[in-house]
Structure formats: C-alpha cells, structure tokens
Amino acid sequence: MEDTPLDPEQARTLRFLRWLVTGLTTTMIAGLIVLIALFVTRFPDNAALPLPDSIALPEGTKPFAVTRGRGWLAVVTEDDRILIFDAASGELRQTVRITVAP
Numbered sequence: 355m356e357d358t359p360l361d362p363e364q365a366r367t368l369r370f371l372r373w374l375v376t377g378l379t380t381t382m383i384a385g386l387i388v389l390i391a392l393f394v395t396r397f398p399d400n401a402a403l404p405l406p407d408s409i410a411l412p413e414g415t416k417p418f419a420v421t422r423g424r425g426w427l428a429v430v431t432e433d434d435r436i437l438i439f440d441a442a443s444g445e446l447r448q449t450v451r452i453t454v455a456p
Contacts, residue, residue, distance in 0.1 A: 406444030411437065 360368070411417065411429065415437075419430040426447065427439045438448040 405441060406439070409439050409444040410446075412446075 405422070405427065409427065409429070411431070415431045415433060415435070417429050418432045421428050421430075422441060425441050427441050427444075429437045429439065430452075431437065434452040434454070436450040436452065437446060438450070439445065440447055
C-alpha cells in the first residue's frame with residue numbers, strides 16, 4: 355500500500371475533526387458523571403420511612419398491591435378495598451371501598 359502525504363488543507367480538516375471528536379467524548383463523559391452524581395445526591399434515603407415489622411390483614415383478604423407514604427402504608431386487596439395502616443405500629447387506620455363505574 356502506498357502512503358501518500360496529505361495536503362495541508364486535508365491535514366487541517368483532520369486535526370479539526372480530531373478535536374471535535376475529543377470534545378464530544380469529553381462532554382459525554384462529563385454529562386454521565388453529572389447524571390450519576392445527581393442520582394446519588396437527589397434520591398431520598400429509603401431508610402428514612404419507617405415500616406412495621408408485620409401487619410395483620412383482615413380475615414380472607416389477599417393483597418394485590420402495596421404502597422407507602424409518610425406515616426402510612428396502603429394495601430390494595432383483591433376484593434377492591436384499600437387498607438390504610440399506620441407505618442410505625444402497623445395498626446389499621448382506615449378502609450376504603452373501591453367502586454368501579456359501569
């Protein structure tokens with residue numbers, strides 16, 4: 355294979371292209387580091403919300419979904435009820451019946 359020298363215009367263009375690629379790579383790496391830092395610092399600490407050791411569901415209910423908030427824990431049951439429990443003690447606070455519109 356024959357090595358042909360580049361004319362000065364092609365050499366300048368390749369040097370400029372190399373700088374662009376290096377700059378883009380640096381920008382992408384910096385952006386990734388910023389995203390990781392934001393995820394680590396902005397997401398709340400999950401241990402801050404208390405959870406009871408156990409909760410007692412009413413007889414015959416089966417849990418379908420669970421969610422928690424500040425000071426409460428909600429269990430959606432298969433028979434279309436939402437049971438609201440105290441997050442610290444596990445005591446049942448409120449029962450909400452879900453009605454589906456026809």
